[in-house]
Amino acid sequence: MIIDSHLHLPVDFHDISSKGAALINELDRNGVDRGIVIADSELESVIGSVRECAELFKDSSIISVIAGISPFISFFSQLEYCRELLKNGHIIGLKLYTGHEHFYCTDDCVLPVYDLAAEFDVPVLFHSGWDNSGYAAPELLRRLAESRSNNNFVYCHCFYPELDKCFDTLKDCGNVYFDTSSVADNEKHLPDIGKTLEKTISEMPERFIFGSDFGSCSQEVHLRFAESLRLSAKERELFMHGNAERIYKLR
Structure with missing residues (x-):
């Protein structure tokens, strides 16, 4: 079975x-x-607002939605509005676009x-990662995770391309999970990223979630990269x- 936990509408x-x-x-x-579709935080968006995505997939048996x-x-x-969606089971998480928007x-x-x-x-x-990466830098997320033990956090993109820094800083934060979306975006980084992921997944197998960032990145490329990883x-x-099934409580 395959779940792509990081999708956007094309x-x-x-x-x-x-x-x-x-x-x-x-x-x-x-x-x-x-799949899990992540809605934008904008009220009007080419990748779909929260309202649009929630309405589009509310009766779907294969697509769940996360609200930006x-x-x-x-x-x-x-x-x-997100509270109402959570009450009704129409969304399964919340996303903050740190870096895309200027808040920490x-x-x-x-x-x-x-x-x-x-509460829910x-x-x-x-x-995380890419440009404006300081807004959710690993050191900040570690501080947040340690202060909010009643929360679970998903670190999308693993602070790409600095995956080693991400995992070294956050390895002891058991309430932080790693979404590998877009890490296969640049072919020249794949050998090093592959080795890092193989090592770290073997050390923390219950904290990694496959995602592709389809809508921005190729799902096919990310699946092929995932298949190439030497994992048990x-x-x-x-x-x-x-x-993904456990963290997002997928039925």
Whole structure:
């Protein structure tokens, strides 16, 4: 079984239903059984707002939704909307786009997000790495994870391309999980990233989640890279679906 835990609606379609159909077609084409779509924090977005994604997939048996939320955009009304979605089981987590937006993961303004996630026992995801990487740097996330033991956090992209720094800093934070989306984005980094992942997955097999960042990156390339990793059968099972099922409580 394969679960792609980091998907976005593709941008090359004009209406939301066509975007959803294209995403489902991509899963079918690549033999992916289930997926998690991450909505934007913007109220209007080419990758789908929270409302659009929640409505589009509310009756889906194979797609779950994570809500993006911003401290700068109708924050408290969006927070209450996410509360209703969590009550109704229409979303399975919350994402903060640290780096895309200029706030730090430790800022007081996002504490209500952590409180809401803890109340419903769902994870909070962070964008990490790439440009503007300081907003959710590993040292900050470690501080946050240590101060919020009642929360679970998912560190998307593993602070790419500095995966070694990510894992060295966060290895003792048992409430932080690693989403490997977009790590196969640049072929020249793959040998080193592959070795790092093989070593670290063997050390922490229950903390890694497969994702592709489809919509921005190639799902096919990420699946091929995941298949190339030298993992035990149990490690591969956890990485490709078992950890996602547990962390996101997928039924």
